[in-house]
Amino acid sequence: MFDSPLSASAYDVLGVEPTVDDDGLRKAYRLRLRQTHPDTGGDAAVFIQVQRAWELVGTEEARAAYDRGHGFADAFAPMSSTAGSSSGWRAPSTHADTRPRARSYGQPGGWRRERYLVLIREWAGRGVTLEDPYDPAVVRSAPHHLRRLLADALAEEATARIVADLGMGYTVWHDVAAGGRSGDPESKLDHIVLGPSGLYGVLSEDFGGPVRLRRGEIIGDGVPGSPIADLLGRMRVIARAAGVRFSGALVVLPDDDVMTSIDELGKVRGIPVVIVARSALSTVLRRGASGARAIGGNEVFDVRTRLQQAVRFV
Template identity: 45%
Template sequence: MSDSPAATSPYEVLGVSPSATDEELRRAYRRKLRQSHPDVGGSAASFHAVQLAWERIGSPESRAAYDGARYPETSYAGTAGGTASARPSSSGMKARMHGHPGGHSRQRYLALLREWAGRGTTIDDPYAPDLIRSAPREIRHRLAKALAEESTAQLISGLGIGYTAWHDVATREDTEKIDHVVLGPAGLFAILSEDWGSPVQLKRTEIVGDALEPGEEPLDEFATAARILAKSLRVRFTALIVVAPDEAVPESMSLPSRGRRPMVVVIPRSRLVGVLRDGIAGMERGSFEKVFELRSVLQNGIRFVED
């Protein structure tokens, strides 16, 4: 079971309130176990989810540990912070970083949380575990996305001085952004950092999964924003990259380039550094002169969303 804020909590799996008594929890577990068993029409996946939920909160000790686990207020602080890590470059120098990774998503999380709590309600700790887990999925997803963006930024920072990254890049409106733009010897990449809290896959030309609402089209929105940015800067992206937690994307997936849309790859986070360093099979690597020229264009043209 994922530790993502966007993931379904063990309480939700068992169908009880986080304030349920131990006895209510036990009764709910037994009931869900019977209902989800494959022999009575349930699925192996749901049966396994019920067992995992019980492992997380079934005993007083495990429940106390789960209930007390906090999500960080920020997991990225400049080029030295973060929860993810990358092997340092041989020179020990970090990538050039611009912008505030995760900043816009953090602010949206806080704004939505205050709106949900109600006008006049004082929130002493917006990162309190019980508050986060009781919030609607849309709010939890915003925090999960902020953490994903911060983790991606930390990985990028370890690539070395030959790389430059811009975070929270504006396109047309503050609500329409590219999470990361990365320039290096392998090319120019637009990156979407995501964490929907459960596995996703490519179906035809879109990302789908149990956690996505009907009508959500994250890949189409990402490609549109990247096209707008590329047109305004007069550049061409080598590829569009969607990066998600390893447990959400067990294997890399890709869509070939089509018309003016570059290739799209959906990869687990553990593969991001390799893709940014080595490029994508079959694609020509850029030259040093081209990287230097593009860096000036991007530095002069990129604008950032407001936090």
């Protein structure tokens, strides 16, 4: 919850300054519990946030660790690519990981990472050197559109790691151009995932707070536009260009921002749509979405070839 560039800090949730003493922090926590408790008319989601905030700063040891911060630096180390091999990202490891990985093409979150670094330095001002552009204090003080760039990049990278762990039976393309101007991330498809359970268009998002559903669309305080409609539109562009049929559409969100880990909406514009908590993504991709068409045998190779020939990256 509090490791998102868009989320409020634990101190913000408790309504205090980071410099508050331990006694003041404890009083603020008790007050916020009373204010947000569902039995007294409070919001259940906010009540959970208050409890989580206390877990992070409620003890001397926890508070010290939280104040040091972990930053928002690279969650993944770039993999070098060679001709004919897949390219992408992998989590840094202290030992060699010999497990079979999914085939991965493109750079998840790459465009937004690069754009964030350019704009955060412009925002800091000429002549100012940012020692760490991912420092939590720097990120949280930045304008919302910059924090949104970084949050989206982190969300895409998290999805990439999950898909990579599914194994060699899966292929994933990241940051796929889906119409519009070249290099325009607003007209891209975050991920295309091909596996035995089907072919899926995937949107990785972090809106910075809980979301709701209304008439087949995601709504919430931090939700711009129509995410599901936009996702389906981009999938249609890719489907026409490659001559393939998508089995379903997945919207992947942070666990804390959804009420249920797997929320199947049924078919929207003829495509099964699922809202998925990040921790449940591998489950959905392995078993498939309800009503989605599985892909097997030679069809997997045919679809992969068609996509390889048609996919372009932002």
